[in-house]
Amino acid sequence: MISYSKKDELIVSKIRNGTVIDHIPAGRALAVLKILGIKGNEGYRIALVMNVESKKIERKDIVKIEGREIDEKEASLITLIAPSATINIIRDYVVVEKRHLEVPKQIKGLIKCPNPQCITNNDVEAESRFLTISIKPLKLKCEYCEIYITEEDVVRQIL
Numbered sequence: 001m002i003s004y005s006k007k008d009e010l011i012v013s014k015i016r017n018g019t020v021i022d023h024i025p026a027g028r029a030l031a032v033l034k035i036l037g038i039k040g041n042e043g044y045r046i047a048l049v050m051n052v053e054s055k056k057i058e059r060k061d062i063v064k065i066e067g068r069e070i071d072e073k074e075a076s077l078i079t080l081i082a083p084s085a086t087i088n089i090i091r092d093y094v095v096v097e098k099r100h101l102e103v104p105k106q107i108k109g110l111i112k113c114p115n116p117q118c119i120t121n122n123d124v125e126a127e128s129r130f131l132t133i134s135i136k137p138l139k140l141k142c143e144y145c146e147i148y149i150t151e152e153d154v155v156r157q158i159l
């Protein structure tokens with residue numbers, strides 16, 4: 001792995017095929033891997049870069065996954081904890097697609113409602129469902145008990 005300390009230089013080597021999730025807010029790369037369901041024992045070559053200098057945001061994290069192209073649904077969930085992230089699909093060393101995705105209007109199943117009385121925590125059949133009320137700052141509302149949660153709540157839960 002190549003490392004440079006100077007700004008604007010390569011931190012880890014380029015990948016051949018796969019996905020580069022760039023401009024992740026510093027410290028959230030592990031939460032991004034969690035959203036993707038990657039534990040590290042799947043065999044993908046993964047580069048995790050944390051707290052490096054960036055032009056766009058103060059400090060950023062980067063996740064590079066060799067051999068896996070993430071889909072739209074996974075990408076939209078990443079926006080919940082990393083709204084600034086760019087998803088680059090790489091084929092044969094070239095960025096063939098750069099996605100700036102939008103926060104989904106509805107989030108099913110990923111997040112647990114923090115209200116212990118909520119039906120989603122008491123009925124095994126019920127799947128959690130949140131509506132996006134605002135994006136900046138992120139605010140989600142449980143469709144069942146109408147409790148509100150923030151971006152910090154989501155990050156805390158995922159990590």
Ligand code: CTP
Nearest residue numbers: 013014015016020022064086088090093094095
């Ligand atoms: N990248 C990579 N392997 C490749 C091509 C690109 O790991 N074969 C990485 C780059 O290091 C960068 C990201 O994918 O972190 C996006 O690449 P590129 O679009 O070339 O960089 P920028 O123009 O700096 O992207 P942006 O405008 O999104 O900052």
Ligand code: ZN
Nearest residue numbers: 113118142145
């Ligand atoms: Zn609820």
